[in-house]
Amino acid sequence: MPPRRATTPQSVTLRDVAKSAGVHLSTASRALDPTKRHLIADTVASKIAGIADKLGYRRDPIAASLRTRRSKLVGVIVPDIANPVFSPIIAAITETLSAAGYSTIVADGGQDRRRQSALVGELIARRVDGLVLATVRRDDPILKECLREGLPVVLVNRADESDSVSSVVTDDRAGMRLAVEHLFELGHRAIGHVAGPAHISTGYLRRQGFEEAMAARGLTLPADAVVEATAYEREAGEAAAAELLKRNPKLTAIAAANDLLALGVYRAIAAAGLSCPRDISVVGHNDMPLADMVEPPLTTIRIGPREMGHDAARLMIARIQEPEAAVKKVVLSPSLVVRASTARHES
Amino acid sequence: MPPRRATTPQSVTLRDVAKSAGVHLSTASRALDPTKRHLIADTVASKIAGIADKLGYRRDPIAASLRTRRSKLVGVIVPDIANPVFSPIIAAITETLSAAGYSTIVADGGQDRRRQSALVGELIARRVDGLVLATVRRDDPILKECLREGLPVVLVNRADESDSVSSVVTDDRAGMRLAVEHLFELGHRAIGHVAGPAHISTGYLRRQGFEEAMAARGLTLPADAVVEATAYEREAGEAAAAELLKRNPKLTAIAAANDLLALGVYRAIAAAGLSCPRDISVVGHNDMPLADMVEPPLTTIRIGPREMGHDAARLMIARIQEPEAAVKKVVLSPSLVVRASTARHES
DNA sequence: CTGAAAGCGCTTACAG
């Protein structure tokens, strides 16, 4: 039963336009392509444009794709579309790309490697001109896959370890330094860290930043002061924080590797019969939407997601236009946003 | 400068498979199409499949699309990708669709009608097999556009007024009744409503539900007890609530048309030097992600977004498979989730 | 059960 659209109006093709204008198909094609229009006599070109308009002609991108092997389509894969951090990043990517004539197709890659790999394959099959990835691990086989296909790739928010791919991230180490410095200045000395997964650059680097900042202040770091969450999810943050508190009853502050984890920390604090920030101060990371509306409003590190998205899109456009261009790594500076989840510690 | 991928390996086509198997192109095509495979001798078919596998053949969906005018692609347009309500809806749609072999392309339609219209045109040009819309107004010209094209459409969360399109929504009136009843039982009598935009079904129907529920309890509704927000955004909710409080200083409770508006109401309450729920109780609508983490944790109406997404996807699949099938309107039952933003009112 | 052929709607070397 081939599902046939009963009423589909036979849409107008280039052939129709050409015939109606009394020119050859190829002339019509050129006249309607901004980059080729100069090849055609001005009067002819504008006549063709007028007729195309009148007939309601729209170029068939599928047919064009088949011929050119390009699509004016860029894929964006995020690890979790439900994570609010990605909303502004996606929005910014879409805006910039669309201004340059590219459509965006965003997909949720999830945690599963096989699913991600299948998704990439699917997008490649659909001839995307490039892929923006917010999913990669520090050492991710998917990248090799893309590079093998010769597909332009730019990484956003998370980077990989190789130097083979452009990326835009914030300075994760610096972000954690900001967090620790802030806590230190409030008088905290016993500070713990709920880390993100070590196989993701943000988890790895923020943990490094934490340890460096602690060392810089001469604070000893008990072996138990860091617990790694299994994923960037609230539940994982709660579990990790519960463990952290059990091991370190003296903790007066916790820096979390991201905001969702920080919300899990809130839970663990409450479950332990403690209160934030009275007993324990908490700093998040990312300043995701609604971070200001939770209780207590979350002190966190702002990463400029819109700028990140814009830059990623710009890198992508550059890369598509000039595939041999040098790899470019953009690192944005994070900033501290102080709200109510951190308080002075009187010892 | 046609951007050419320097290293693209000439990918293996159907022709390669056929040649390698010593059969005709068309035979290979049939053997590799599950719905046509029975036409081919079993031994031949499995030989072809084996070879396709070994060669790493992947069907080119672009070429197939051009020929069949179908794409196995479904578009999903949401009004605001940053609104957390849509995350689980999108995720559920994607899951169900993908299980049925369809890919999803999600796009942010924004508020602008022209942009939405362009987006729809773009997706149609890309030959999507159907469109799931979470953007429509009660009387939306875009629907006519889609119907004219013969494109399967299903509406999710918001419905239109005509009976020409399938949809899955929650019972918006019932939801507001739940909210008002809850407040009534807590002792509230002076209840206001921050309504959603009246041109959207949820705004319109929830307001009706509010007014009906108030009437059912014999509560008089001063003309000033409802203020309509200009959009489903926090800022708009704050502005509307500020207006509401100014006009009705005696209010002890506010039912908001959705959670984002409710968060705006929180702000307006604080700005007025009042406290929720001590002075004013607030009920939201949707139970979006993080609604439990705001302060105070939001009492709200749960709409079952995942079920909504699944149902929408199922309707879409049915419609694609059987375009003449009857229009179906699914209405899910909402439920009340009591948290801490509502409290007993002692008068 | 299999093959030969047409054609989906474009773009782009190649000629002139």
Place this chain on the structure above:
DNA sequence: CTGAAAGCGCTTACAG
């Protein structure tokens, strides 16, 4: 500046 022709990779009536 314009035309004629080939071809992107598939699917599917039409034959046999």
